[in-house]
Amino acid sequence: METIVAVVEADQTACKAMQSLIDSMSFSSQLYSQLGDCLSDFDATEVACMVVGAERDGAAELGQLLPLLQQQPAARVILLTDGSPTSLVVKAMRAGVSCVLEHPFSFDDLVDALKTAIEENAEMLQAERKRLPEEISELLTRQEEDIAMLLVEGAATKEIAARLDLSVRTIHYRKNTIFKKIGAENRNQAIKMLTRQTMSVVTRQPAAMQTIGDH
Numbered sequence: 001m002e003t004i005v006a007v008v009e010a011d012q013t014a015c016k017a018m019q020s021l022i023d024s025m026s027f028s029s030q031l032y033s034q035l036g037d038c039l040s041d042f043d044a045t046e047v048a049c050m051v052v053g054a055e056r057d058g059a060a061e062l063g064q065l066l067p068l069l070q071q072q073p074a075a076r077v078i079l080l081t082d083g084s085p086t087s088l089v090v091k092a093m094r095a096g097v098s099c100v101l102e103h104p105f106s107f108d109d110l111v112d113a114l115k116t117a118i119e120e121n122a123e124m125l126q127a128e129r130k131r132l133p134e135e136i137s138e139l140l141t142r143q144e145e146d147i148a149m150l151l152v153e154g155a156a157t158k159e160i161a162a163r164l165d166l167s168v169r170t171i172h173y174r175k176n177t178i179f180k181k182i183g184a185e186n187r188n189q190a191i192k193m194l195t196r197q198t199m200s201v202v203t204r205q206p207a208a209m210q211t212i213g214d215h
Helices: 012-024 035-039 059-071 086-095 107-130 142-152 157-164 168-182 187-194
Strands: 004-008 028-032 049-053 077-081 099-102
Touching: 004 012, 004 035, 012 028, 012 049, 012 107, 028 035, 035 059, 049 107, 059 077, 059 086, 077 107, 086 099, 099 107, 142 157, 142 168, 142 187, 157 168, 168 187
Parallel strands: 004 028, 004 049, 049 077, 077 099
Antiparallel strands: none
């Protein structure tokens, strides 16, 4: 999968220079002259990093970025400013901005910032994929969560038993308990529910559940 970096820069000369740098790192670039255009369809699962050239200290751009950073924690942003007060830099970092670079900065500084941001994006997306929806986590015990995560990874019952040092019979029992708690009728349905970011948990439990084996 290609690594995409979005560049928001009104100055065409600076924009082309950043595009050349990104190309030299074997990444792909998407160019925007306005931050709003980039934000309108930004997806942190597709774009690894956004480089935003601010007009002044970056306060206006940070205000526009805050909703994105709240909604997509994996979104990585490098903010380029003409100089920012310490309070603004602290606010930006707390909000989730990966790095604030003040002019003049070297290409090496930008390269390091890009590499760090892209690595952070990959790590955060991987962590998100491994995290169960909050509604499900609240229903399960710690052991059931461990089993659920292994189900999501595609592990069969015997493999789960071996990895958790439990009997196959115990895993079957725990799986059925998980399915009952989340309202799933089979393994495939359970996996779909376990990998959703949000879900509606079935509150009415089935009267009985048959033992569901692996496919």
